[in-house]
Each structure stands twice: as structure tokens, then as C-alpha cells.
Amino acid sequence: MNIILVIFDSLRKDCIGCYNAGEPGSPPWGWKVKTPHLDALSEESLLMTRAYPESLPTLPARRAIYTGKRVYPFHDARFRLRGDLVGAAMAPGWGPIPEDQDTLAEILQEAGYRTGLIADVYHMFKPSKNFWRGFDQWTFLRGQETDKARSGPEPPEELVRKYLPEELEKQIPQLRNVIINELKNMYDRTLEEDYFNARVFIEAARWLEQNRDADKFFLTVESFDPHEPWFVPEYYRKMYDDSDGREQVLSTYRTTENIPEQLINRTRANYSGLVTMCDRWFGHFYETMRSLGLLENTVLIVTTDHGHSIGDRGYLGKQGHPSAPEVYEIPVFIRHPEGIGAGKRSDLLIQHIDLSAQILQFAGVPLPEDLDGKCFFDQAVNNGQPIRDHVTIAWGPNITVIDDNWWLNCKVNGSGVLLYDLNASDPFEKNVADEHRDVAERLFKLALDDAKGGVPDYLIEMAGTEEDVPGCSELALGNLLNRTGDNK
Numbered sequence: 001m002n003i004i005l006v007i008f009d010s011l012r013k014d015c016i017g018c019y020n021a022g023e024p025g026s027p028p029w030g031w032k033v034k035t036p037h038l039d040a041l042s043e044e045s046l047l048m049t050r051a052y053p054e055s056l057p058t059l060p061a062r063r064a065i066y067t068g069k070r071v072y073p074f075h076d077a078r079f080r081l082r083g084d085l086v087g088a089a090m091a092p093g094w095g096p097i098p099e100d101q102d103t104l105a106e107i108l109q110e111a112g113y114r115t116g117l118i119a120d121v122y123h124m125f126k127p128s129k130n131f132w133r134g135f136d137q138w139t140f141l142r143g144q145e146t147d148k149a150r151s152g153p154e155p156p157e158e159l160v161r162k163y164l165p166e167e168l169e170k171q172i173p174q175l176r177n178v179i180i181n182e183l184k185n186m187y188d189r190t191l192e193e194d195y196f197n198a199r200v201f202i203e204a205a206r207w208l209e210q211n212r213d214a215d216k217f218f219l220t221v222e223s224f225d226p227h228e229p230w231f232v233p234e235y236y237r238k239m240y241d242d243s244d245g246r247e248q249v250l251s252t253y254r255t256t257e258n259i260p261e262q263l264i265n266r267t268r269a270n271y272s273g274l275v276t277m278c279d280r281w282f283g284h285f286y287e288t289m290r291s292l293g294l295l296e297n298t299v300l301i302v303t304t305d306h307g308h309s310i311g312d313r314g315y316l317g318k319q320g321h322p323s324a325p326e327v328y329e330i331p332v333f334i335r336h337p338e339g340i341g342a343g344k345r346s347d348l349l350i351q352h353i354d355l356s357a358q359i360l361q362f363a364g365v366p367l368p369e370d371l372d373g374k375c376f377f378d379q380a381v382n383n384g385q386p387i388r389d390h391v392t393i394a395w396g397p398n399i400t401v402i403d404d405n406w407w408l409n410c411k412v413n414g415s416g417v418l419l420y421d422l423n424a425s426d427p428f429e430k431n432v433a434d435e436h437r438d439v440a441e442r443l444f445k446l447a448l449d450d451a452k453g454g455v456p457d458y459l460i461e462m463a464g465t466e467e468d469v470p471g472c473s474e475l476a477l478g479n480l481l482n483r484t485g486d487n488k
Contacts, residue, residue: 001337002298003108003359004289005220007065008278009058009121009227010318011304013331015275018042019049027326028312029265031240033272037283041302041333046341046380048332052402053306054351056320056395058123060093061305061352062131067101068356068373072394073412073451078458083127092396092459094123096130102368104356105134105218111365114214118204119222120196122147135220137207141199143185144224146178155183163229163247165263175250182229192233197225197274201281205288212292218363221285226274228308236273241266251308253317264311271310295337299362301355302333313428320395322418322469323409325428328393328400334358334377346380349388349402390443392450397463401443406436408443411463412455414477418469419443433473444477455481 013019014026015033026032054064055071064071071077071093079095097103105115117132120141124131132138143149164179192198204221211217230249248263249270256264282302289295307327309315318327332350334341357373360366367375374387390403398416401408407420407427419433419440433440448455460481 012307035279045335051332201285230270232273241269300335320398323400341381413463416468417473
């Protein structure tokens with residue numbers, strides 16, 4: 001059986017129509033986000049409604065997916081690598097896949113699969129990275145975000161000013177260099193087919209056509225869209241905002257208190273338009289599968305690494321503390337060629353690492369003993385027992401623990417405690433840690449249990465350098481820690 005894994009970057013679950021109980025495709029922005037192809041796919045797929053990452057952001061998430069092994073608590077993951085983001089050194093796990101860890105592609109390649117990777121996620125291909133291990137063909141489409149794909153020509157000031165609001169530049173002067181780099185990369189983009197998500201899915205469809213002779217294959221398709229910058233053809237944006245207002249395509253990773261509402265609305269419209277465009281080109285890829293007869297012999301899995309806050313709770317970006325559902329809740333579609341699970345929804349708790357285990361099971365390959373992921377498809381389809389009673393998600397020194405009733409977010413040193421009651425009418429309105437100390441302690445202990453080998457000292461020290469966000473409880477859980485002495 002063939003296997004295709006499609007991973008979008010920053011695709012919000014609440015911006016996909018089929019994932020909304022009421023009005024389809026309705027984030028809290030006043031409109032529906034149009035995703036007709038993913039909605040159609042949902043009718044043929046098993047949908048997981050409580051799926052989460054294992055570690056964040058971009059590269060730690062992919063390391064977990066590509067290996068099926070926990071990245072948290074980031075032992076031997078304190079990378080300082082040349083040719084990478086200046087701030088990446090502050091994100092434990094942001095580095096290559098360890099040499100002693102096998103990848104899905106390597107395991108499947110050894111089992112006789114032809115393997116392919118089509119991607120524009122430029123972080124995966126920076127110097128020192130190795131995310132293409134095990135792929136018979138890997139195709140890197142250059143130019144996303146600040147990828148140094150082009151050194152010129154310099155964009156005119158008028159164009160820079162169009163996409164860089166003065167308010168944002170005053171707050172964050174370095175955004176000028178960011179937008180200039182991004183505009184260089186899109187210099188000769190004239191047709192919709194020149195945009196990145198279109199290029200990714202056109203190239204992935206071409207790979208399917210060129211590899212029809214494979215006995216069985218494993219294809220991974222990585223679309224950096226709908227990650228920022230939210231450049232999109234104007235007609236997609238006008239589906240959600242047809243005003244003549246100013247443009248805004250950047251994420252500030254700051255509060256939105258100094259950003260005018262018009263710019264927030266335009267940001268949401270550009271993001272929504274890019275989601276719709278991603279859906280349109282995914283549809284092209286899906287129709288290629290249909291034309292080639294691959295729907296009858298191929299498992300298709302669609303997911304994302306995380307979402308993105310766009311004015312939600314007064315923030316524009318994504319972060320580990322406080323964690324938020326629009327960032328941490330992810331979509332998972334699994335379309336089985338025999339129609340197993342079609343149209344069904346499952347609320348089993350799963351994480352990225354479980355996708356890895358499930359892919360190996362679909363391939364008929366024995367699961368390695370040291371795999372942290374667990375198979376879940378049969379249980380989900382047959383209303384079986386849960387594979388997990390909680391999930392622990394890590395972003396550097398920040399952890400989030402979620403079970404059936406509670407959402408705990410704090411630092412690995414036990415400070416900055418935020419506890420939310422998921423059964424409340426508005427779960428994230430009130431921090432209830434002080435009223436439920438026993439719950440906070442229980443969930444924190446679960447996170448410590450999930451930290452194989454204990455929490456390294458450097459991570460605890462990093463947690464101590466970060467200020468608590470407003471609204472945190474004075475509750476301290478640090479007495480429960482078990483230090484390892486590991487400072488790597």
C-alpha cells in the first residue's frame with residue numbers, strides 16, 4: 001500500500017470547514033474560511049478531533065513526525081549552528097535529526113518503499129540540517145520567507161511601504177529587512193502558479209506521474225503555506241475583505257495593542273485567503289491522485305505542525321507560554337483506500353509521534369522498540385480504548401499538558417502556572433490553578449514522567465530567565481522536579 005503524508009505549516013484547525021460544529025469554516029473573525037477540497041476529503045476520511053503536536057515550533061515538530069520519538073525534554077538538543085536563525089539557539093530541538101535516530105523514510109526505504117520529499121520549508125534544508133535522510137528523491141523549492149534565495153534586485157521603497165505598515169516598523173525595525181528579503185524572493189511572481197503552495201502541489205503531482213512504476217511508495221509533501229508572510233493573489237484576499245485598506249502580511253510575535261483593527265482584519269483576510277488557496281492546490285494534487293488511480297491503493301494523511309494566533313487573545317504569532325488552542329490544536333485527516341473510517345470522527349488523544357507509528361503499521365513494518373508513538377487507527381475506527389490519557393507538548397522551557405478535562409501550561413521549573421477547565425463555557429477566560437492545586441500538581445507530574453531521563457539543567461535555567469505572563473498563579477510546582485545534571 002502506498003502512503004502519502006501532507007504537512008501544511010501554520011494551518012489553523014478552526015479555519016477548516018469540516019472541523020466546525022456550527023457554521024463551517026468559522027474562526028472568530030466574522031466570516032467562513034472556504035476549504036471545499038478539505039471538506040470533501042473529510043467525507044472520505046477519519047478525522048481526529050483531539051490531535052496535538054509533541055514539540056514546537058517548526059523543526060522540533062518535524063523531528064517528532066519524521067522519527068516517531070519524543071523531542072522533549074530536549075537532551076542533546078541545545079544547538080548553536082551556523083547558517084541558521086539568530087533566535088533559533090533559543091529554541092531547544094531546533095536542529096538536525098540525531099544520527100542515532102532512524103527516520104520514517106529510512107525505515108520504509110529499507111522495507112522496499114520508493115521514497116520522495118517535496119518541500120518548501122526552508123528551515124529543513126539549512127546548513128547542518130538533514131531532514132531529507134532516507135528519501136530517494138528530495139526536492140527543495142527555494143524562496144519561502146527569508147530564505148536567501150535571491151540577492152536582488154532591491155525592491156522599490158513604494159513596494160516596501162505597501163507591505164510594511166509604519167506602526168509595525170516603529171515597533172520592530174528589523175521587519176524592514178524581513179520584508180525586503182521576502183519581496184526579493186517573489187520578484188517575478190506573476191501567475192497564481194508561481195506562488196509557493198501551488199508550486200509545491202504541482203511538483204508533488206509531477207512526482208506521482210513520474211513514479212507510477214514504483215511497486216509501493218512513501219511521499220511526503222511539505223507546504224510552508226499558510227505560514228507568514230501571507231502574500232496571496234488579491235482575489236483570494238477579497239473573498240474576506242474587499243476594502244481598499246492597507247496591506248498587512250507579517251507576524252509580529254507580540255501583542256496587538258498597538259496595531260489598528262483595520263490591519264488586524266486585513267491580516268486575517270490575507271491568512272484566510274492563503275488557506276483557501278492552499279485548499280485549491282491541494283485539490284489539484286488530490287485530483288491527480290484520482291486520475292492516476294491512486295485513491296484505490298494509497299493511504300493519504302493530511303495534518304499541520306501548529307496553528308497561529310491572529311489577534312486571538314490580543315496576540316499576533318505563536319508561543320509556548322501562554323499556549324493557546326488556535327496554535328496547539330491540529331487537524332488530522334486519514335483517508336484509507338478501502339474506505340475504512342470514512343466520514344467518522346474520533347476524539348482519541350493523539351500526537352504527532354503517533355502518526356509515525358500509524359504510518360509504519362499501514363506499511364506492514366514492525367514498529368521499532370524505542371518508538372514513542374502509538375498506533376491508533378483501529379481504536380479510532382472501532383471506538384476502542386484510548387491510547388493516551390493525556391498529552392504533553394513542549395516548546396523550549398514551556399510545557400502544556402492536556403487531558404479530558406484540563407489544560408495546564410507552565411514552565412519546566414514549575415512557575416508561571418496557568419490551568420484551564422475545559423468543561424467551562426469559555427475555558428480560557430479564567431486561570432483556575434489556585435482553586436485546583438491538586439490538578440495542577442498531577443498534570444505537572446505527568447509532564448515530568450514524560451521527560452525521559454529527567455529535565456536537563458539548561459532547560460530549567462532557561463525557564464528561570466523568562467518572565468511570567470500576566471494572570472499566572474503564584475502556585476509553585478518546582479519542588480516536584482528531578483534534576484538530571486545534564487546541561488547539553
